[in-house]
Amino acid sequence: xxxxxxxxxxxxxxxxxxxxxxxxxxxxxxxxxxxxxxxxxxxxxxxxxxxxxxxxxxxxxxxxxxxxxxxxxxxxxxxxxxxxxxxxxxxxxxxxxxxxxxxxxxxxxxxxxxxxxxxxxxxxxxxxxxxxxxxxxxxxxxx
Numbered sequence: 130x131x132x133x134x135x136x137x138x139x140x141x142x143x144x145x146x147x148x149x150x151x152x153x154x155x156x157x158x159x160x161x162x163x164x165x166x167x168x169x170x171x172x173x174x175x176x177x178x179x180x181x182x183x184x185x186x187x188x189x190x191x192x193x194x195x196x197x198x199x200x201x202x203x204x205x206x207x208x209x210x211x212x213x214x215x216x217x218x219x220x221x222x223x224x225x226x227x228x229x230x231x232x233x234x235x236x237x238x239x240x241x242x243x244x245x246x247x248x249x250x251x252x253x254x255x256x257x258x259x260x261x262x263x264x265x266x267x268x269x270x271x272x
Contacts, residue, residue: 152189152240167191170204173211181246184219188212188228188243195239196232208243215245225253 151158154172163174165186176185188211190204197205212228219226224247231244248256 150193150240152242153193154191168207168211170207171211184247186215186245188245190241194241196241197230212245219247223250224248225250227253227256
């Protein structure tokens with residue numbers, strides 16, 4: 130009986146987090162004006178806040194997952210296509226770029242967001258020094 134109550138409570142919490150998610154395309158709380166382009170498994174959006182740069186944008190999976198290690202390979206591949214395109218765009222403007230995933234409180238079931246930030250080339254050259262990957266699956270990518 131107790132297990133069933135716990136499982137019901139967990140399901141209700143999960144459903145509430147999905148309904149209230151500001152990143153799910155189906156959510157009424159999504160800032161639809163920020164969505165730039167929609168792919169098959171992901172979408173590209175501009176940051177709705179004052180980002181680190183005016184071109185600061187986000188790559189977001191349409192499926193509600195909390196970390197990139199939970200992604201299917203086809204979703205990961207589509208995210209890589211966005212990253213390559215953004216890197217080429219910024220490289221054409223003599224910029225480098227950072228792609229950041231911050232997985233905070235995965236148990237809270239927050240929606241995965243990859244932040245994409247253009248930076249001057251000299252910042253991109255030194256950026257790897259400031260990031261330490263303790264996990265081979267973590268996404269710290271300087272292109």
